[in-house]
Amino acid sequence: MTAVDVGSMIEGIKRWVEAESPTSDKDAVNRMVDIVQADVAGLPVTVERIPGREGYADNLIVRNHLAAGEGTGIVILSHVDTVHPVGTLAGGLPFKRDGDKLYGPGLFDMKGGAYLALEAFRQVAKANSAKLPVTFVFTPDEEVGSPTSRDIIEREAKRARYVLVTEPARDGGKIVCARKGVGRFEVKTTGVPAHSGARHQDGRSAIKEMARQILEIEGLTDYTRGVTTTVGVISGGTAPNVIPQHCHISVDLRVRDMAAGEEFEKKILGLEPFDKGVKVDVTGGMNRPPFEKSAAIDVLFRHAQAVAKGIGFDLQHTKMTGGASDGNFTAALGVPTLDGLGIDGDGAHTEWEHGLISSIEPRTRLMRGLLETLQ
Numbered sequence: 001m002t003a004v005d006v007g008s009m010i011e012g013i014k015r016w017v018e019a020e021s022p023t024s025d026k027d028a029v030n031r032m033v034d035i036v037q038a039d040v041a042g043l044p045v046t047v048e049r050i051p052g053r054e055g056y057a058d059n060l061i062v063r064n065h066l067a068a069g070e071g072t073g074i075v076i077l078s079h080v081d082t083v084h085p086v087g088t089l090a091g092g093l094p095f096k097r098d099g100d101k102l103y104g105p106g107l108f109d110m111k112g113g114a115y116l117a118l119e120a121f122r123q124v125a126k127a128n129s130a131k132l133p134v135t136f137v138f139t140p141d142e143e144v145g146s147p148t149s150r151d152i153i154e155r156e157a158k159r160a161r162y163v164l165v166t167e168p169a170r171d172g173g174k175i176v177c178a179r180k181g182v183g184r185f186e187v188k189t190t191g192v193p194a195h196s197g198a199r200h201q202d203g204r205s206a207i208k209e210m211a212r213q214i215l216e217i218e219g220l221t222d223y224t225r226g227v228t229t230t231v232g233v234i235s236g237g238t239a240p241n242v243i244p245q246h247c248h249i250s251v252d253l254r255v256r257d258m259a260a261g262e263e264f265e266k267k268i269l270g271l272e273p274f275d276k277g278v279k280v281d282v283t284g285g286m287n288r289p290p291f292e293k294s295a296a297i298d299v300l301f302r303h304a305q306a307v308a309k310g311i312g313f314d315l316q317h318t319k320m321t322g323g324a325s326d327g328n329f330t331a332a333l334g335v336p337t338l339d340g341l342g343i344d345g346d347g348a349h350t351e352w353e354h355g356l357i358s359s360i361e362p363r364t365r366l367m368r369g370l371l372e373t374l375q
């Protein structure tokens with residue numbers, strides 16, 4: 001087996017991390033897609049670049065020669081966008097190495113993992129050692145819920161036997177076999193404006209109504225059922241001396257299973273005003289369905305565990321995690337999906353985001369082992 005050259009992989013990860021690529025900056029993400037495309041040049045693969053839509057960057061699909069036809073096989077999913085704005089690298093989170101830790105924007109979520117999976121894919125493509133067609137999908141918009149890549153992901157997953165997702169590992173190298181589903185909602189209240197001094201009694205406060213709605217929504221949280229609701233964004237009002245006409249919040253819902261998803265979606269969409277003089281409008285719904293650990297996922301996990309054992313490490317999975325990924329889409333289609341196959345580390349979406357150098361070799365070999373043994 002080709003050895004894993006960790007030094008040159010660190011250089012490669014650095015190149016990827018230094019191409020800052022926040023989801024909303026289409027040109028920046030496309031520059032990152034250019035780099036990925038250049039990194040597969042010369043391999044026995046076919047490359048399809050699908051132009052971006054709705055202000056997002058392009059999707060890139062790379063197939064090994066077996067995947068050129070209609071065959072089913074393995075889909076690898078990696079997103080190349082990050083949550084960090086351009087300038088993070090020059091500001092709070094420069095690329096740096098400190099002992100076993102590699103820091104940089106998006107290094108942990110998920111350029112480190114995407115890079116090591118690509119390295120494994122390159123080795124397998126060169127050696128022609130995969131048993132199944134392998135399709136590697138690089139997407140531009142995961143961090144905002146994959147609005148323009150979801151249909152591409154689902155189309156590829158439907159033709160596949162397995163999906164491997166390179167989101168970061170967690171809790172000391174564990175992978176992910178189950179994720180909560182996510183709902184997103186926007187709530188607007190519309191009241192009646194009035195002068196807060198002269199005409200207080202004529203006003204109907206959109207903020208006061210929203211305050212009650214917020215307590216109602218947050219009150220839906222039920223840890224025993226694994227349901228959480230969060231009002232994460234709020235805006236409203238115009239001036240201290242005006243009874244506010246408008247208020248707006250964004251709501252995040254997390255659920256363990258589809259039944260809870262439907263139940264709580266209905267509750268949030270059905271919110272009624274406490275003050276009949278104020279209008280309440282709710283839009284949104286479930287975005288990513290729950291990723292539940294099926295029997296087929298368990299079989300796939302045990303296979304990965306055996307591959308890891310052959311490499312010399314003990315692979316475990318986490319309990320169901322609250323964070324969603326594109327794996328939610330593919331697992332919900334019934335395609336056995338393993339996630340969290342990326343780099344180990346910590347601090348996703350923060351300025352202490354880092355990957356562990358010691359995880360590069362074993363996890364590159366795990367990905368290569370999966371590509372060479374799954375059939």
Ligand SMILES: [Zn+2]
Nearest residue numbers: 109110142167
């Ligand atoms: Zn991610």
